[in-house]
Amino acid sequence: NAGVTQTPKFQVLKTGQSMTLQCAQDMNHNSMYWYRQDPGMGLRLIYYSASEGTTDKGEVPNGYNVSRLNKREFSLRLESAAPSQTSVYFCASSAVAEQYFGPGTRLTVT
């Protein structure tokens, strides 16, 4: 089992560029999440998907969109990147309570 996988591991964008972060899990979990982690702050929820076919906003959704492609995959899209979106992005999945995290994508927007 690979658990939760994320691609890419690193990305540098220029302001205004767009990109999609990919996430997949092989644990047959219903729920999936996208977080961002910034220095000195806790993980903050961007979007979540409680089950296939549903998505909802979290704490910091502005500037992002998501797609729950199927039960395994949950992607995060930045339509027009801004320097404030420089961060480390984590995808997670859960069955009931505990969330299991991927290795993260380190994104820099210049």
Added chain:
Amino acid sequence: EDQVTQSPEALRLQEGESSSLNCSYTVSGLRGLFWYRQDPGKGPEFLFTLYSAGEEKEKERLKATLTKKESFLHITAPKPEDSATYLCAVQALFSGGYNKLIFGAGTRLAVHP
């Protein structure tokens, strides 16, 4: 407002020197408290879940405890490989019926030989 505060921000220990990390929380309708370990450049790794005051969980040199207002992660006779950032999170009921996790900023632990 739901909030999780971890202290200290950073802790330096000598190998074998036991200590505790604190996680205090204010949340309406606590549904669970979680401890994670995060190594540099990696995603958080799940350690424990605690559901009710008085509950304790142990794993190797780590023991997590829970009261109505805080949780402690006790580290007994730590080794250098225990060096990591330890994250605490509480699970609360979100307005949409979803159980969200609220994370603290973490405690950076460094254990020196």
